[in-house]
Amino acid sequence: MNAKNSKSKSLPIGIFDSGIGGLTVVRAIRRLLPCEDIIYLGDTARVPYGTKSPETVIQFAREDARFLLRQRIKAIVVACNTVSAWALPELERICKVPVFGVIEPGVSSALQRTKNYRIGVIGTNATINSRSYTAAIMAQVKKAKVFAKACPLLVPLVEEGWINHKVTLEVLSIYLKPLLNKNIDTLVLGCTHYPLLKSEIKKITGTEIALVDSAQSCAESVKVKLENRGLLHPSTDRKGNVTVYVTDAPEHFTRLADRFLGSALKTAWKAEL
Amino acid sequence: MNAKNSKSKSLPIGIFDSGIGGLTVVRAIRRLLPCEDIIYLGDTARVPYGTKSPETVIQFAREDARFLLRQRIKAIVVACNTVSAWALPELERICKVPVFGVIEPGVSSALQRTKNYRIGVIGTNATINSRSYTAAIMAQVKKAKVFAKACPLLVPLVEEGWINHKVTLEVLSIYLKPLLNKNIDTLVLGCTHYPLLKSEIKKITGTEIALVDSAQSCAESVKVKLENRGLLHPSTDRKGNVTVYVTDAPEHFTRLADRFLGSALKTAWKAEL
Numbered sequence: 001m002n003a004k005n006s007k008s009k010s011l012p013i014g015i016f017d018s019g020i021g022g023l024t025v026v027r028a029i030r031r032l033l034p035c036e037d038i039i040y041l042g043d044t045a046r047v048p049y050g051t052k053s054p055e056t057v058i059q060f061a062r063e064d065a066r067f068l069l070r071q072r073i074k075a076i077v078v079a080c081n082t083v084s085a086w087a088l089p090e091l092e093r094i095c096k097v098p099v100f101g102v103i104e105p106g107v108s109s110a111l112q113r114t115k116n117y118r119i120g121v122i123g124t125n126a127t128i129n130s131r132s133y134t135a136a137i138m139a140q141v142k143k144a145k146v147f148a149k150a151c152p153l154l155v156p157l158v159e160e161g162w163i164n165h166k167v168t169l170e171v172l173s174i175y176l177k178p179l180l181n182k183n184i185d186t187l188v189l190g191c192t193h194y195p196l197l198k199s200e201i202k203k204i205t206g207t208e209i210a211l212v213d214s215a216q217s218c219a220e221s222v223k224v225k226l227e228n229r230g231l232l233h234p235s236t237d238r239k240g241n242v243t244v245y246v247t248d249a250p251e252h253f254t255r256l257a258d259r260f261l262g263s264a265l266k267t268a269w270k271a272e273l
Numbered sequence: 274m275n276a277k278n279s280k281s282k283s284l285p286i287g288i289f290d291s292g293i294g295g296l297t298v299v300r301a302i303r304r305l306l307p308c309e310d311i312i313y314l315g316d317t318a319r320v321p322y323g324t325k326s327p328e329t330v331i332q333f334a335r336e337d338a339r340f341l342l343r344q345r346i347k348a349i350v351v352a353c354n355t356v357s358a359w360a361l362p363e364l365e366r367i368c369k370v371p372v373f374g375v376i377e378p379g380v381s382s383a384l385q386r387t388k389n390y391r392i393g394v395i396g397t398n399a400t401i402n403s404r405s406y407t408a409a410i411m412a413q414v415k416k417a418k419v420f421a422k423a424c425p426l427l428v429p430l431v432e433e434g435w436i437n438h439k440v441t442l443e444v445l446s447i448y449l450k451p452l453l454n455k456n457i458d459t460l461v462l463g464c465t466h467y468p469l470l471k472s473e474i475k476k477i478t479g480t481e482i483a484l485v486d487s488a489q490s491c492a493e494s495v496k497v498k499l500e501n502r503g504l505l506h507p508s509t510d511r512k513g514n515v516t517v518y519v520t521d522a523p524e525h526f527t528r529l530a531d532r533f534l535g536s537a538l539k540t541a542w543k544a545e546l
Binding site: 054055152159160166170174248249251 | 317318319320324325326327328329333425426428429430432433435439440443444447520521522524525
């Protein structure tokens with residue numbers, strides 16, 4: 001191993017999302033890779049991306065990635081399904097470090113779980129319109145049937161804090177019914193906000209349908225990929241730091257962040273992109 | 274009248290909003306002032322503003338206003354309650370043309386209508402947190418009681434197209450119940466998206482509570498203020514043009530825009546702020 005690689009290993013992992021949903025990915029990576037330092041960027045001033053056009057999503061993603069690259073990192077995790085759906089080729093072009101998205105791990109996980117190859121996918125308008133999940137699943141298993149449904153109200157419901165709420169259950173039931181009618185046996189939660197609704201979703205889907213949490217699948221895949229590239233942190237007995245940057249006022253953000261991170265976020269810093 | 278003023282009269286009115294909600298203001302102004310040219314800017318790449326911090330709202334508003342000033346206009350209408358709540362002093366500072374917001378006209382209209390001086394206000398988180406409506410109402414009528422309620426799910430519901438929908442009715446009922454319990458006789462719709470929900474809101478409030486449409490009040494006030502300043506268009510038999518700029522991809526936006534404008538929007542242009 002050369003000196004350069006040895007130095008890279010100790011660098012933080014850069015993670016970004018349109019807002020704070022990506023903290024569910026941070027949480028999952030922390031659990032699997034507690035020794036790693038993490039620098040997180042949430043573009044809270046311009047959130048959401050899921051309602052925006054591909055051109056705008058790509059432009060914002062480029063600015064987000066450049067901010068992380070300036071912090072010196074060993075890899076970038078795109079903790080946002082919308083960015084993963086539209087901007088991965090552009091990010092791979094401009095980044096000298098490996099770039100990991102959330103879609104490919106979610107697809108692998110769905111294909112491991114499904115038995116009847118009838119897979120449902122829910123996400124933002126932009127993610128669903130991209131047809132990225134459908135294309136990635138069918139590239140691997142041609143006979144698979146993918147039923148995708150945009151669910152634009154779920155992010156606002158989570159951000160309003162209506163997690164265990166009859167309205168959320170009703171909205172979920174309206175969104176999921178067309179997928180259930182297609183006899184799916186696996187449902188991909190294709191947005192980093194959705195893991196917070198997992199237990200509500202289960203009330204609609206029952207126990208027979210496997211739920212694929214793209215945050216969890218992404219974390220598992222990041223671990224394997226860093227290991228394969230010899231990029232895991234050299235120490236195994238340290239506790240990594242998480243540094244959080246946001247583009248809107250930080251104090252506006254910490255209260256909601258705790259819900260996604262699963263623990264209290266002490267400080268967030270203002271990022272200038 | 275000097276030559277400069279005479280020339281100014283023929284210039285367009287600049288109108289901006291965080292997104293396309295402000296087209297309800299355009300619609301109301303078109304109805305009252307059909308001879309005027311209008312240049313509209315919707316910051317669709319960074320929408321919404323109502324969930325963002327005051328600092329960010331002020332920064333975005335400054336950029337929006339500067340874009341309009343570059344187009345040569347005779348006045349700026351801030352067709353966004355959130356911007357009107359936070360950024361009006363800053364916009365008045367940087368603009369050489371008159372700046373008109375939506376809050377003051379809404380307040381005047383509410384005070385004309387109320388009999389018991391118990392007034393409800395609904396709006397985005399940012400608008401309600403600003404306490405702008407409350408402060409403006411109480412500055413005029415000290416004995417007034419203002420009951421304000423943030424309704425962050427209403428914009429996403431409108432944008433999802435769930436206008437006449439049982440979920441929207443249920444959400445409205447949850448949001449409005451605490452206000453109805455306060456015996457209000459007037460309700461200010463403090464967000465330019467809300468006029469689209471007027472008939473649903475009436476199902477909850479009944480006919481006894483006066484609804485103040487801030488888009489309509491704003492249009493009436495713009496007419497009076499332009500008249501007072503001698504800035505109405507000199508021709509009375511022309512049909513004004515509406516030019517629409519957006520910051521996200523225009524084609525992404527025209528379909529939804531029709532709903533707000535009440536007529537088909539032929540073209541929108543991409544604005545670089």
